[in-house]
Amino acid sequence: MGTENVICLKSLTKYYRDVRAINGLDLEIHEGExxxxxxxxxxxxxxxxxxxxxFIKPTLGSASIFDFDTFQDGVQVRKLVGYxxxxxxxxxxxxxxxxxxxxSNLRExxxxxxxxxxxxxxxxxxTQPIRSLSRGNKQKIGLIQAFMNRPELIIMDEPxxxxxxxxxxxxxxxxxxxxxxxxxxxxxxxxxxEVERVCDRVGIIRLGEIxxxxxxxxxxxxxxxKFEIHFSGAVSTDTFRTVDGIQDIVVEDNIVLCTVLGKPDxxxxxxxxxxxxxxxxxxxxxxxxxxSYYGGN
Amino acid sequence: MLRNMLLKELWDQRKPFLWWCLGFLVLIPVIxxxxxxxxxxxxxxxxxxxxxxxxxxxGVTDITSPVGYLNSQLYFxxxxxxxxxxxITQGSGAIAGEEESGTLDLLLSNPVSRSRVVxxxxxxxxxxxLVFACIVWLISITSVIAINMEIxxxxxxxxxFSVALLGILFASLAFLVGCxxxxxxxxxxxxxxxxxxxxxxxxxxxxxxxxxxxxxxSPFYYYFEADPLTNGLYLPHxxxxxxxxxxLVVIAYAMFKHRDLxx
Numbered sequence: 158m159g160t161e162n163v164i165c166l167k168s169l170t171k172y173y174r175d176v177r178a179i180n181g182l183d184l185e186i187h188e189g190e191x192x193x194x195x196x197x198x199x200x201x202x203x204x205x206x207x208x209x210x211x212f213i214k215p216t217l218g219s220a221s222i223f224d225f226d227t228f229q230d231g232v233q234v235r236k237l238v239g240y241x242x243x244x245x246x247x248x249x250x251x252x253x254x255x256x257x258x259x260x261s262n263l264r265e266x267x268x269x270x271x272x273x274x275x276x277x278x279x280x281x282x283x284t285q286p287i288r289s290l291s292r293g294n295k296q297k298i299g300l301i302q303a304f305m306n307r308p309e310l311i312i313m314d315e316p317x318x319x320x321x322x323x324x325x326x327x328x329x330x331x332x333x334x335x336x337x338x339x340x341x342x343x344x345x346x347x348x349x350x351e352v353e354r355v356c357d358r359v360g361i362i363r364l365g366e367i368x369x370x371x372x373x374x375x376x377x378x379x380x381x382x383k384f385e386i387h388f389s390g391a392v393s394t395d396t397f398r399t400v401d402g403i404q405d406i407v408v409e410d411n412i413v414l415c416t417v418l419g420k421p422d423x424x425x426x427x428x429x430x431x432x433x434x435x436x437x438x439x440x441x442x443x444x445x446x447x448x449s450y451y452g453g454n
Numbered sequence: 455m456l457r458n459m460l461l462k463e464l465w466d467q468r469k470p471f472l473w474w475c476l477g478f479l480v481l482i483p484v485i486x487x488x489x490x491x492x493x494x495x496x497x498x499x500x501x502x503x504x505x506x507x508x509x510x511x512x513g514v515t516d517i518t519s520p521v522g523y524l525n526s527q528l529y530f531x532x533x534x535x536x537x538x539x540x541x542i543t544q545g546s547g548a549i550a551g552e553e554e555s556g557t558l559d560l561l562l563s564n565p566v567s568r569s570r571v572v573x574x575x576x577x578x579x580x581x582x583x584l585v586f587a588c589i590v591w592l593i594s595i596t597s598v599i600a601i602n603m604e605i606x607x608x609x610x611x612x613x614x615f616s617v618a619l620l621g622i623l624f625a626s627l628a629f630l631v632g633c634x635x636x637x638x639x640x641x642x643x644x645x646x647x648x649x650x651x652x653x654x655x656x657x658x659x660x661x662x663x664x665x666x667x668x669x670x671x672s673p674f675y676y677y678f679e680a681d682p683l684t685n686g687l688y689l690p691h692x693x694x695x696x697x698x699x700x701x702l703v704v705i706a707y708a709m710f711k712h713r714d715l716x717x
Contacts, residue, residue, distance in 0.1 A: 173714075203717075210563055213714040232565045240563035246556030250466065259456040263564040302560075 249288030550632030
């Protein structure tokens with residue numbers, strides 16, 4: 158992985174009239190990494206991405222890509238960037254082939270062999286008018302146009318929404334190929350599992366501010382689980398209090414509610430010494446992770 | 455046809471364009487073919503001898519003459535009105551239409567500058583309007599020849615060019631409003647309102663004393679006042695129209711260049 162910064166945000170701030178969309182983002186994305194930008198809807202992910210493409214102008218601070226200012230030198234930036242917007246809108250009257258032809262005429266370096274390869278891999282229909290295609294099929298055309306010029310940086314806003322699971326897997330392989338070339342990817346997502354699966358590093362944004370930037374494996378170690386266990390008889394809080402990683406334990410007669418940080422191994426082994434009637438485990442929501450680790454900050 | 459944004463615009467417009475041509479292919483021959491019956495009705499001029507009627511028929515005094523007939527029946531209201539609608543539709547669709555439908559993001563995610571987008575999209579409007587004007591001219595002269603109307607075919611070309619400039623002017627205004635606020639409906643509404651007001655201003659000018667000095671503010675004045683069908687194009691008025699168009703487009707570009715795009 159290179160150390161050169163591909164994306165560099167400095168105190169990046171955007172207000173829409175008086176509403177603060179993002180506030181003082183500082184972030185560096187390195188060459189060759191796949192970076193996940195994770196946050197709930199409305200956190201400021203799309204605003205950040207629109208600033209990166211030069212669609213909107215920062216209120217304060219700056220954003221640069223390969224040392225070009227994203228608003229002032231937008232054309233230079235966009236020569237090097239492939240982009241997939243959230244909920245992509247395409248020219249409905251065109252077929253996929255016509256659209257890709259048009260977009261390739263607006264920039265240099267379309268690799269038509271790659272287009273053909275991606276069309277097959279994503280099982281994309283490029284011959285029908287786009288307006289007659291389903292959302293997932295439009296999304297595939299959006300993916301092809303983002304990849305087809307082999308850009309140095311690919312920016313994608315919620316890339317897998319609308320794709321069925323098999324195509325999602327194919328998309329992950331496409332990302333592996335890009336990574337193997339040493340190119341850089343910036344993905345926004347609200348899906349933690351997806352980010353864990355594909356990204357090297359993740360930044361978490363909440364209410365317009367970056368609350369954490371971490372390597373993925375660090376984040377995994379910090380994963381949390383919520384358990385609700387119904388035992389056949391009453392258990393005492395003391396039994397679990399000393400177990401590794403236990404947080405917020407509540408015991409009501411024979412029911413234990415708790416949050417476990419990191420691996421749940423020790424907790425499960427302790428619990429298994431009693432007769433368990435029912436075990437409910439909740440995958441943590443993003444909000445839970447935030448509250449658990451960053452809520453205090 | 456998809457080599458650049460200009461050609462893509464023309465490609466997008468091909469079907470509506472064809473419908474517009476078909477509309478004129480019906481309208482103009484029908485109106486011109488009725489001329490022989492009007493020519494013989496000299497008493498109609500007595501009916502027309504009324505300020506208000508004259509205000510809305512281009513100040514024509516002899517409707518039975520070829521020039522009077524064409525000016526009052528086609529070039530004072532019908533043709534400019536349709537060119538306005540044609541122009542406003544295109545001007546508002548170019549930027550605001552694409553912004554509202556969400557495809558402007560896709561377009562501008564490519565290495566194209568906003569100035570190139572403005573320039574090519576506006577060029578497409580001009581090309582569309584001029585080609586359309588040529589077709590309208592061809593339809594008009596064919597109809598005129600068919601009934602042996604005694605009128606200069608060149609002069610018909612000149613007034614058609616004048617009305618095309620008027621159409622482009624209102625297209626630029628719609629384009630400008632679209633570039634500033636990014637809403638197609640607003641662009642159509644505001645520009646149409648300005649179109650109607652300036653039309654009324656120009657047509658009522660001769661009979662309402664207070665309005666007369668304001669006539670020069672109406673684009674219709676520069677389109678029609680010099681009577682291009684009789685006298686040919688009047689260069690100062692043509693220049694005013696062209697300069698206003700250029701100013702509107704330059705402002706449109708300046709506003710669009712630094713604006714946040716809508717989602």
